[in-house]
Every structure is written in structure tokens, then in C-alpha cells.
Amino acid sequence: LRPGQGTRDHPPAQAALRDRLLGAVVSCFKRHGAAAIDTPVLELRETLMGKYGEDTKLIYELQDQGGELLALRYDLTVPFARYLAMNKVTNMKRYHVAKVYRRDNPAMTRGRYREFYQCDFDIAGQFDPMIPDAECLKIVHEILSDLQLGDFVIKVNDRRILNGVFAVCGIPEKKFLPACSTVDKLDKVPWEEVRSEMVGEKGLSPEAVDRVGEYVQLHGGLDLIEQLLQDPKLSQNKLAKEGLGDMKLLFEYLTLFGITGKICFDLSLARGLDYYTGVIFEAVLLQQENKHVEETVSVGSVAGGGRYDGLVGMFDPKGRKVPCVGVSIGIERIFSILEQRLKASGEKLRTTETQVLVATPQKHLLAARLKLISELWDAGIKAEMLYRKDPKLLKQLQYCEDTGIPLAAIVGEQELADGVVKLRDVATREEVRMDTSCKRAKC
């Protein structure tokens, strides 16, 4: 008896933690003026095909039970683009928090699942360059700071710069995408391995690859942008020049936001998906490997995104483009970090919000409990009672302690006769008598 492979139940303690985490992310998205939309988990199969490159094989398809061919969404970006094209929306700032599905090899301890939440914020529309892009980076910065996940860095690059590098190094244009996905591995493996994959598997010339290697191992800030803008080869390439100019503008805006300290212009960042066309970025958490050495290692990506100006046009019958830029927060990885931290701290998260337990100290008082709890519910107070006719008072108070209910409202024979309720602070055992007719406390 178990759930499907790569999927999981969230018991109450996990659900409460997840709600808290999603709440923090959504509150940031709302702070930036995004509206919510919802799209179906089921999409027409043809909507998803041809959008994810070689990852298309990871899409869950439904059985043909008659009717349409359906599939489960792979991300929230393609459905968003379908939504924009379908409704001819050319201008929108939206967030979407929902589950997506990938027939991938699960690695549940590292937060990789087959069914998992994505938290996406996207800005669609034709605007002045880099203003929405800068806001996406600000959002990542706000969320990672807010959640206190420790030190992090947001790597930034631009597909136009990468393509410019490939072009000036002599990589043929039809090999740009495969070269891209190999370069993307540089955060996990050393350059030698990447080099041999490019030369071997991808069949690129060793000389061209070596020239690429000199560029993609660079990272830095504004200084590096300036240096590359002066680069004799790169400055001659139209795409690279455009990308570098925009990168400079982006850094200007990020300086005004005061967040360049966490931003790194990193030429090795390539991102997997085909649909990116401009700025791309990825946030990774840093961990000090050794307390005595000032060296940090990445513990994996927790947010990523970029600009995809062509995707909506793929859905529009007339190919009309709607430029988009967006960010996706990798909530599952963050969730497992917070879960481990909570476990280590020994802190117990409350799974309910109950304010008061309605209790009776003697037998035959079920009617009094039912009447009082009904009044409390009607007054909007979160109240519980044990589902027993005659529970022991000790058992009722124990339930409060087990579940973190702070107050007990006790009605006994004496209280009924006096027309009062005894309100007990479970932790301090302090008690006050409340007049039930006027609802004001007397000591």
C-alpha cells in the first residue's frame, strides 16, 4: 500500500510547513502586483509537444479512452504561453502556484519528484529593456533572503551572449543548442569533461571548443561586462553586443535595487530549456565546506528563469510574439531544507489553529458542550471538543497540550448554575470566569 513512485503524501506537519512556505512565496508575488491565474493540469497533448526539446520524453500521457489525447502539464510556462495566445493577452503580470508532472528518475531525498509544486511569476508584454528582468531577480533575492536559507548567489547570463561566443569561436549555428546544454554542466563537472563531451559526443572541433572554454569559464560583475564589450572578437558580434549592452543595463538597475552583492555574471550558465531567448538566471545556495576555510560550495539550484520572447508566438496562428520573462522558485528543494532544519531544531509545528477546547469536568454535560461550542463557532472562534459523551477532564486537557490548543473553556455543574464559563490557560493553568450572558470577563 503506497502512493505512486516519485509522489508523496503530505501529512499534517508537512502540509503546515508547505503552506507556510508557499504563503511566503505568494506574498512576495503579490507584493510585486501579480494576479493569480489557474490553468488545467490536463492539457491537449499537442499543446505540450515540441516545446521541451529532448525532455519531451518525460511528459506523462493519458490513455486514449476515446475523445481527445491529453497529457499532464510539464511546467507552468507553456500553459501560460498557451493561455496568453488563446486569449490574445499581450500584457500581464501573473503568478501561478501549482503541481507539475515529470516522468523523471525521482531522487526524493534531494527534492526531485515526479509530482511537485512550481511557483512561477512571469511578466508578459512589450516594455523597455531589462526593467521586468531586473524585477524577476529582485523577487528571487527577496524570497531567498526572506526564507533565511543562508548565503546564496544568483548567476546571470544571456542566451545572446552565449550564442555570440559560440559564433565567434567558430561553432556552427545548428550546434548552438547542443553546445548550450553541455556548457550548462560546468557547475557540476570540470571544464576538461565538458570539453571532451563537446569534442566527442557533440562532434565540435577541438580548436573551436578551446576558444569557447576561454569565455565560458569567466565570471564576474560590471568589470567583466565592460571587458567583454571591449573584446576584439565579441564586440564585432551583433547578438553578443546586444546581450552585453542589456547586461550592463541590468546591472545598473540591480545596483539601484541594492542587490548586486549576490549577483554573478557567469558565462557558463546556459539553462536546459530550448525556449529561452535572452537573459537567463539561476540561484544557488552556498555552503561553507569547512568552518576554517573561506570556501563555499553550491548545494544546488533553488530558483531559475529567464526571458522567452518566442514561446507565445509558437501558439499564435499568426505568429504574433509576446515577449515574456519569468522566474520559477524551486519550492521542493527549499522545502526539504526547511524540513531538515525544523527536524534538527526539534520545534513542533502546530497543524491546526484551534484557539479553544470546549471541555466538561463532570458526566452528562454533552449538551452544555454542544451548545457552547456552537456559539463559539458562530462567533468565528476556532473551537474543538472531544467526540465523547463523557470524556475525563484530564484527557481533555492532555489533548490541548498534545495539539497546542492554548485555552480550555470549561463548563461544569457549578458554572452552568452560575451562568458562567471557566476559561483556562492551558500552559499557566490560570483560570478566569466569564459571564456567558454579557460575555465579559470577571475575575
Next chain:
Amino acid sequence: LRPGQGTRDHPPAQAALRDRLLGAVVSCFKRHGAAAIDTPVLELRETLMGKYGEDTKLIYELQDQGGELLALRYDLTVPFARYLAMNKVTNMKRYHVAKVYRRDNPAMTRGRYREFYQCDFDIAGQFDPMIPDAECLKIVHEILSDLQLGDFVIKVNDRRILNGVFAVCGIPEKKFLPACSTVDKLDKVPWEEVRSEMVGEKGLSPEAVDRVGEYVQLHGGLDLIEQLLQDPKLSQNKLAKEGLGDMKLLFEYLTLFGITGKICFDLSLARGLDYYTGVIFEAVLLQQENKHVEETVSVGSVAGGGRYDGLVGMFDPKGRKVPCVGVSIGIERIFSILEQRLKASGEKLRTTETQVLVATPQKHLLAARLKLISELWDAGIKAEMLYRKDPKLLKQLQYCEDTGIPLAAIVGEQELADGVVKLRDVATREEVRMDTSCKRAKC
């Protein structure tokens, strides 16, 4: 270009209304002390099979792409039972708000979809009779009152009473379930039609059916329960007697809750699903057909539920039973009612929560806007700006009016020189100057 049949997108206005509606439902569930859980949309196919009777054909199955055979959940109840059995949980009060999937004929105008939200509250555990059951009815009463959906009635019955009726009328036991599903149609078609289906399609004897007809057309309150407890035939049937005794107890508790005015003991209520074993109920909205006549008609079910004491045992290897009772709020029907009402009222729901638009009245002030908005975001204020280098002030104020942003924070050359920000109330056009160094308002 469209979403799958029977599914739909929620654009921002609808998503905002749905969030408000789900928020009201969840806040009621929390008021009653329920914890949230989450289970996957994907379940193993074998988990769902054999739980829904003839509705099993409506389950969406995934293609066999290697690995496990999966299906999309049909409701939240069976996954909940699977969860309880799997984790050996014998005692739990939980809510779950999530989408479920049915390969049914969609009727979107009446709120029937293939992908739709269910809002479930369930109490699992061995308790004293009718206390959790009464709470489920209280919850339906609270939610329908809170949402101001107009007049409603909650029909109540008990599978044990129905089975007792069938037994004393001479229906053979193996025909109880088919008889049940025919009787259930009595809210839509007259008795004559139900009678002929029972005699014709279901092959029951006309005499037995006529005897059933005398019972199942009865409805009332405590008086009817008392009358049936005295019924010479029914009072001899063990199951019916148990059911009627519990029904009397239920009415006692509902009287203490003060909600019997909306409760109707209705012997025609049968509910479709096989797994119910005790109390069943269904809430329907009432509408006055004619302003001058005091007659009301049902406009369909908006909530339903009941007791299912055997379902968890079906999953437990040793067949251990965990008694459960629960309620499901039919959120889609309620949503379409609220949507129509909103449309009729002409009221426009805000889709964002933005408090202030950061605006500039002259050109070349993008940097000032970016700096100010960044400070506002960092202070937790919901702020937007237009993604233009030099937008016209009129356009910026127009955006506030279009999207309902109440305030504009304006920084012009004068304000920059004076170290202030002009805060403008968009509706009244009132303006105050705020000192940006000490952040206190001066007039």
C-alpha cells in the same frame, strides 16, 4: 487553440473570486480544528479500482509508459482512506482542497467539469455516535449561511434506514444497491418514473416497490422519526431501528446547534456512491419559482457526504476498520452562482492587492522610481511601477484607476530636490508630501 474538453482556465478575475470562495470554506474547516493533508493527483490504478461501483468507468487512466499503472484521483475520499490505512492512522480530522478528475460528460454552465475542485472535511475515528456526524452538518450549515447563497435545506437519511425499508418491503438484499441508486432519482423525477424503473430495469416485484414507495416519499423532522420508530414493520428491523435511533440522537444534537430549521429527514435521499454505511446527507439550494406563490424548487445539490465505516478496511491488509464521516462542498456549482451574481451586480473584483504605484511626472527619473520601489518592497509594501523608462503621468494614474490601486507615490524633480515623496490618493486626488529621510508625513 483551447484547453481540454471539460476543463477551463481561470483568468485573474475568476481566480480572485475562487480564492475568496475557497478561503471562506477553508476558514470554516479550520474553525472546526481540521488539519490539512495533501495526497498526489496520481494514484496507483489498483488503489482506485473497485471503489466507485459503475462510476469506475469515469476514471482517467495514464498511458503505460513503462513502470507503474497510474490513474488520476476521482475524489479525495478514497485517497484519504488509502492514506489512513497506509499510515495506520486511526484518528484524524482533516480537510483537503484540491482538484479531482472525472471522464464525465461535461455540463460547464451547470458547473460540471472533468477537472474540478473538491473541498472535503472528514473525521476518522471510533467515537460516540452522531457527534462527528452532527458536526459535519453544522459545517454545511455554516458555509452555506456564510456564503449567503439564499435559502437551502439539508436532506438527511441513513443507509441503514433505507436498507431496513427495502428489507421489510420484500426487496432481496442483493438488489439493495441498485434500488438505492434508482430511489436517489426521486429529487429529479416523480415517483411513477422511479417506480417503473424499479419494476422494469431493476426487475423488482410491483408489490414490493409499492410498499417501498410508501416509505421513501416521506419526509419530515423529529415527528417522522418517532412515527417510524413506532412503525409495526420497520421497528422490527434491527438495521432500521439502529438507524432511526441514531437519527433521533442526531436531531437532538442539531437542536442544540440550533440548525434543525434547515434540516429535513428525507427517506428518498440515497446518494450514489457504494461506500456509504450510515448517515448520508445532501444540501440543496432553494429558489422561489414564483414571487407570489410560497413554493420553492431545488436548484441542485451544493454539498453532500455521509458515513463510510468500511472504506479504510478495504485497504488494510488485516481489514481493520476506521469509521469515518465526511462532507464535500460542491465548490464548482457555488462558484458559478457567485460568478453570475458578481456579473449581475456589475461589481469589479480587484485581481491584485497593490497598495501604491510608484510614478514620476517628468522624464529621466527611472532611477528614482527603481530606488523608491525597491525601498517599498523591502518594507513589505505592495508596490508596482510601469515598465517604461519615461511613462506619462496621466498614463500612470490611469493604470491606478484601471486596476484599483488606491495610492500613487510620485517623485518628480522638485520632490527629489526637497527629499520628499508626494503621496496621492487616486480617488480623491488629495496629496501629502512625505519626508523620505524620516519617513514621516508633513502636510
